[in-house]
Amino acid sequence: METNLCVAGFGGQGIMTLGKFLADTVCHRTEKNVTFFPSYGAEQRGGTANCYVVISDGKIGAPLGEVMDELIIMNEPSLKKFLKTLKSGGTLFLNNSLINCEVEREDITLIEIPATQMALEIGNIKVLNIVMLGVYIGYTGILSEEAVWKTIEENLSRKASLLPLNKKAYEAGLAYGRERRGK
Amino acid sequence: MTRIFMKGCEAIAEAAVRAGCRFFAGYPITPQNEIPEYFARRMPEVGGVFIQGESEIASVNMVYGAASSGTRAMTSSSSCGISLKSEGISYAASARIPMVYCNVQRGGPGVGAIQPAQQDYFQATKAGGNGGFRMMVFAPSTVQEAIDLTYGAFDYADRDRNPVLILADGVIGTMMEPVSLPEMKPESEIEAIKQSKLKWACVGHELDYPNRSWIEPGHWNTADMQKANEEALKVYEAWEVNDVKVEEYMIDDAEVVLSAYGISGRIAAAAVDKLRAAGIKAGLIRPITVSPFPYSSYDKIDYKKCKGILSIEMSIPAQFAEDVKSAVKERCLVSTCLCSGGNIMSEQAVIDGVKKIMEGRV
Amino acid sequence: MNLIYTRTKTIQEDKVSGFCPGCMHSTVIKLIGEVIEELNVVDKTCCITGIGCCGLHMDYIAYDTITAPHGRACAVATGIKRTNPESLVFTYQGDGDLAAIGLAETLSAANRGENFTVIFVNNGIYGMTGGQMAPTTLIGMKASTAPAGRNAKEHGYPMHMCELMNVLTAPYYLVRTSCNTPANVTRTKNAIKQAFKNQLEGKGFSMVEIVTSCPTNWGMDALSALDFIQDKMLAEFPLGVIRDKSKEAD
């Protein structure tokens, strides 16, 4: 089994952190292989930021496939850029708080999440990526929910005051994801 | 062994520190900035020196100086910056100064593209600077391999008193993978290594003309210059016998053999598995040392069965393919699968290339 | 209604710049464009950009431009100007480009009194590659290759390029400005205009050093970066004319 995931959005939306938390969990809490590949550009800011995570039981070839099994998309420019890379039958996790356009594909599963809105309701727009991570884990079950939380906890250990907020965000995401899977 | 999750550039730097590297000088250039940045944090912890030079030319010459004192020393850059370093590399090769450097290749020629590429193959393997010297050149295809090869590179450099090149690329440099790290060499061992070079190191010697240190990147006397080159040649020839590293993967019964190095090598390996699963008997020759080149691996191919070789690299025009062709010696067809400009090799393009060979469409 | 302001035609309309929010490269590029238009020299302008964020505008300006290898802009400009004396030649360089890797080329061109203009954008950091230490980084200022901040003992002091050139005989006009206030933006524009005029009159080497911000790599928002310029950068890099030979008594 191999999963190719692309996470994309604006710089500053925590795209890289989301991807890294996932990959980090695979590395430290499973036996599977994993790669994390950030795309990088000449400009320091502006435009889209994206990263690729490949999780596999076997050896991994390219750390970014041409065809994605799953997409996590946080803004409109990224949707335009990456939708075509999603395989037929793949899953799109879409932050629809920031996206007004139609998703013009019938052959995929679309999970829409008002993630920016959820983050704001929880109390801080910065936990947007953790909401999305929660939804992704809750829906796919690709990693254990506790294992991912452990990674978040460890990485935030130096900013322990932020933990309750992140916990709330993660759990709200998980609940949303689980509920969508149930449907 | 415990797995840790590391970025290629940082893993290369940490491996160097563990191998006893105590001097690093570099100049910023994408996609290898994490190497100098890591050393900037790490060197003070181990009593080493980090300097951000004012240019690549300055940085490589700082390393030339540091290594001349017997210290394990390293520099790194990417493509166009490596061109600037060629001056210092050539001086080190001529003066027989051991040093390690890393090229995290990006697009070229010129300032090129900051995205990953493999456009510096000839420069790395045939002419890293003026004067026709050779180096051992290691091409990692995973972050783990980058660690292991960097760790070992300092030993080869010291053994041969020659520069050693780690030929990486923007993917290997910026991706993260689970790895395990080699042990940290104890200070006593690092000191002993330094002491072992005292005979030639430029650190002050007794007033004793024949035994003083004289780091000479050239000779006025033509006979001496020729002799120096003949001695270097003996070192280069010994590599062919002793030091070739290669991954040979399922070539015994192969109807088609893929060949690639570095990042393309790992993509090719994944393609071989997919092709085998689809019933095509594919194999892979992946040079780990691209200099010395594993010519004899290509003699193991059963040319009665093999319909062709697909040489794969992220360079247009092809460069690596020239070495593959001279290894195959026209025993079968060699075709190429190429991309360039910062684009990453596509597994599908590799598979399509193989199918073309199988169908006799090349 | 009277038209009192339009966007300079030297910037292509349908293009978007790649600069970060709060970056002053875009301000300087606009000023240069306005001066070129006002002097009516678009058709003979040749811009030589260094490597760095100082090259991110090449795609959207409307006049001729060459990208030099990193640090070598003044050498490239020398070649262009010597073979094309009628053109208006200027280099556009960052601090890493001009004062680190290109120091030899920069000082040598100034010393020869080359008849071109250097526009030197001093933001105290390497912008494009992500915040490494520059020759002009302030003491105590953090950079990714000086994680504990620049310290004089190890890294020396911020390099003052105008003052350094002021010990050479040849340079004609050396001035330092900033873009942190509307008044300073106007002064910068006047300085660029003066420097270009000097060149058109064959007076020799001029350099306009512009103290700017890099909010992204300074880790600040754009407004705090303005304060940082005023309080910290300008304390180290005082503004003003360092040399103007036209004012010297003959």
Ligand SMILES: Cc1ncc(C[n+]2csc(CCOP(=O)(O)OP(=O)(O)O)c2C)c(N)n1
């Ligand atoms: C020979 C060479 N070395 C390194 C680089 C990588 N590089 C690109 S931009 C840059 C830094 C530019 O910094 P600065 O001159 O301060 O300009 P800014 O980006 O701040 O405008 C570097 C080191 C290169 N392109 N060529």
